[in-house]
Amino acid sequence: MATADSVAGRTAEDAAPTREGRRPHSGRRPRRSSTRFLLAPLSFIAIAVVLFALFFVWPGALGLWYSFTDYTGVGTPDFIGLDNYVDLAQDPDFYYSLGRTLLYTVLSVPLHFVAALGIAVLLTSTLAKGKEAARVIFFLPWLISPIVAGVIWKWLFGENFGMVNFLIEAVGGKGLNWETDGSLALLLILIVSTWGGTAFNMLLFIAAIRNIPQSYLEAAQLDGASSWQRFYRIVLPLLRPTSFMVILLATIGSMKEFAMVQALNGGGPGTSNMFIVQYIYRTGFERADIGYASAASMVLMVILIVIALIQLRFDKRNDLA
Template sequence: MAETTTAAAPSGTTAMRRRTRPGQTLVPLLFIAIAFVLFCVFFVGPGALGLYYSFTDYRGVGSPRWVGLDNYQRLFADEQFYAVLGRTLTYTVLSVPVHVVVALGIALLLTSAATRFQTVARVIFFIPWLISPIVAGVIWRWLFGENFGLINYLFTVVNLPTQRWETDGNLSLLVLILAGTWGGTAFNMLLFIAALKNIPKSYLEAAEIDGATSSQRFFRIVLPLLRPTMFLVVLLGTLGAMKEFALVQALNGGGPGTQNMFMVQYIYRTGFERAQIGYASAVSMVLMGILVVIAIIQMRFDRREDLA
């Protein structure tokens, strides 16, 4: 009898497999194929072409001539490249913590039981995310213009000295950080709100019963549970800051002069304004390598903390 039951089991499994509809297999494969094709067309293809151009002297017209590692040798001897890279890293190091702190603070405020009109507040804070970076840059340029800006006008009203927002490199970088924080807070805020909603209230209630203060509950319960979301926000913020272009272009154009010219702007000017496609492609490959290294380091650091 047992042998009969055992023998019947495979036949039942086979029958279930035969009853599987063809669409249950074809539809997932179709979606995977579409994603794979788009990935190849918009990432692998341009990436491979850029890698090829980085070994040539291509200038946008004519046939590219193979030059080997000449572009990379020129790149690593270019002082302007190091200046641009240093300014990009400075902007990243300064802006990412500000983005995280502001987004987390707003998320805590909007998830607090004492806050009223939370839905309206979320919509208001989300509006900057819907504005194009070009438009956002123009808005902040109007606000912080030296001769026509609203901020300097308000300074004159209260008898304060006006500031050189456009001709001082450090002040121009400060305005850029403020504009980037204003435009990028909404997305990070939503991530933190979702993470805060998923924290069990029983943890906080138990800690409150045990006599933990609000700051102790935040630093010892809330913040550790937010670490995965914090890691995602820092990673995305770092990659986004290293690739910042549209906001910088609209706000100060990398100025004054080239003091606030970032990596992507340097690639744009070299490739499209100077028609040095090969050299710009080499800079792009170096930037991609830097981003990959940053992502790997952050992921290894996060994994090491998980193991700890």
């Protein structure tokens, strides 16, 4: 049994300060309030939620409400139920603009993908010269406003005053009908959209290619694989997540193409290249039928969601395989 003197000695030792002038740690940490650790992230999240609700949720909810009304931009909208959607299902112009948009998307997405990937491979090659200057040149189109880009290319490809037709006629050829031929007008839209949309996708591919371990490529080279085999068997499979992202973004962007086409040819000649967003714009602002245009916007939103879900499901299936 411990004596009273020994107990008193241990009590005095525990009470004595240490060499650093502090009392020994008792082993229990002071309780801190969790509020201090939650305020900072909650404040940032709150700002993002407010902005998202203000600029996305509220306009979307308002557009959904307008799609069930006969709102014309002025006055009080009257609820008409599904009448706008019924009329939309019977509108041939809607189906034509939607079909033209799908055709443009099917043609433009592969062009964007191939152009961006090809330029990224060239700019990451050890044999390429002047890569820094080339990177800036290829990135400049992305900095130009789509409306400005449309105006520039409209002047270049004008039938009567464009530089392209001038050069064709200078070498003895005949100028092309870039403005009055629907197929050539669509080709011009594809050229301009690929020119302007390649830069961002190029950066994604450059970052992904640089993250590929060089040991894989060096081992394949030692085994006798050619440059094409290394690219097809190693680089391309490892770029699958980035490729999926590029295809998804390019698809959604092509389905929503508006500003560049509006400045380039306004969906012409006539309505031969009127995409779905041009159709919504003309219906809502030129015909002052906001309710009907809102219904078309809701249909477009559903189509984009379905496309995104299909691509996500396809990508997930490939990962599981």
